[in-house]
Amino acid sequence: MPYNEALINAAQAFESYKKTTPAQRTQLLRGIAEAIEALEDELLETASRESNLPLARLTGERGRTCNQLRLFADLVEEGSWVEATIDTALPDRQPLPRPDLRRMLVPLGPVVVFGASNFPLAFSTAGGDTASALAAGCTVVYKEHPGHPKTSQLVHKAITQALQANGLPEGVFQHVSGGIEVGQELVKHPATKAVAFTGSYQGGKAIFDLAMQREVPIPVYAEMGSTNPIFILPERLMENTAELAHQAAASVLLGAGQFCTCPGLLFVPESAVTAEFMETLEAELATASPAKMLHDGIAGNYYKGLKELLKAEGVQALVQQEADVLEGRAALASTSAAQWLQNPALQEEVFGPFTLVVRYSNASELISAAKALQGQLTCTLWGSDQEHELQQSLMDVLREKCGRLLFSGVPTGVEVSHAMTHGGPFPATTDSRSTSVGTYAIKRFARPVTFQSAPQTLLPVELQDENHTGLWRTINGKLSQSSL
Known part of the structure; x- marks a missing residue:
């Protein structure tokens, strides 16, 4: 009509x-x-x-x-x-x-x-x-x-x-x-x-x-859309290293990454246990079977956006695979919090099965990264009971950055209910x-x-x-x- x-x-x-x-x-x-x-x-x-x-x-x-x-x-x-x-x-x-x-x-x-x-x-x-x-x-x-x-x-x-x-x-x-x-x-x-x-x-x-x-x-x-960052605190990572890696990988891969709540940023501490987390995450994404994306346009934009991000200074590609048309193959990259803070382009969403791991050296650097975030649909905070003070400080910052703040689980999966918020500060929404x-x-x-x-x-x-x-x-x- x-x-x-x-x-x-x-x-x-x-x-x-x-x-x-x-x-x-x-x-x-x-x-x-x-x-x-x-x-x-x-x-x-x-x-x-x-x-x-x-x-x-x-x-x-x-x-x-x-x-x-x-x-x-x-x-x-x-x-x-x-x-x-x-x-x-x-x-x-x-x-x-x-x-x-x-x-x-x-x-x-x-x-x-x-x-x-x-x-x-x-x-x-x-x-x-x-x-x-x-x-x-x-x-x-x-x-x-x-x-x-x-x-x-x-x-x-x-x-x-x-x-x-x-x-x-x-x-x-x-x-x-x-x-x-x-x-x-x-x-x-x-x-x-x-x-x-x-x-x-x-x-x-x-x-x-x-x-x-x-x-x-x-x-x-x-x-x-949104990059839906997950903030992983040191004590929590030590307690559940492999489990958290599995959760993150499954969320990135869900629906070939074609969810507006796909976690495109993972903030992890610079520590010995992080190597184990990264090894598990990399293996999960590298061995994942590719899934067809919605259409040629989305697949093309995914690989174009991925290519541009991987050109950025200080970004290291960890999982990057050749792909046929329409195939959404998982990708993984890593950078330091210092590099991430210097380059706002690293906050741009790459719509597909990709996440960027950002390594922070201390709590102060992590808080700085949280403050630098653009508006998000979701932010996820994984911390232990022993990290209450740091969680409180991060929560005070992150509640201003998103419409939904998670303390367990992953952002993919939006419950249709009375209490749900699927929105957030600009540029996540208008x-x-x-x-x-x-x-x-x-x-x-x-x-x-x-x-x-x-x-x-x-x-x-x-x-x-x-x-x-x-x-x-x-x-x-x-x-x-x-x-x-």
């Missing part, structure tokens, strides 16, 4: 969709999940052919896609996400009376969603951005990713079926194909009220800049206050409106005196489920 027609339809549909009840939106989201599941093997096989991802991985991703649709349905059904807040009138207050004030979140309007290449289901057509926008009461215009067009069309068909089954206009979800020019026009269109994007820094920053140049700027929620995973993502597509001294008959049901649904509301500063 032409982008202009799609956005006009989305704007028209928004006028009715924004008035739907929580029950109607809940039913729609659950209906979309059921329609996707009804596609069965056709969807998985199509996605596998287009993305080179194995069926087992895509089966799990389909489950995640449907589960997050149902999670948002549960959120909307419960209703407290709208942050209903009531300050009752104080007519006798001195020196001035207070009027009756009632505030809640309302949907922004049509949202443009750009599909991601590395998650053809969970971050694409009916992925988290679409689910959270529909849950908020926004209509969606989805820009198909060229890496999996047939997969996208199948999911679009499922969404259309769910809209029809629930008596909602097709303009609630519009599907658009095209290149960079179409994407630019979608961002510039006056009907667009927000944009969601998952992909490269170059793509996300270009969309953000374009949105800021509009006559009426709009929010852009771009998740643009808005560090948001997340693209988890129920808090709904807040991206809503804005607060206060109704002052409004008649009961004109107030949204969430703000009326009678609390028919038992919604949790803040009344005169205290949470309550009571009616006024």
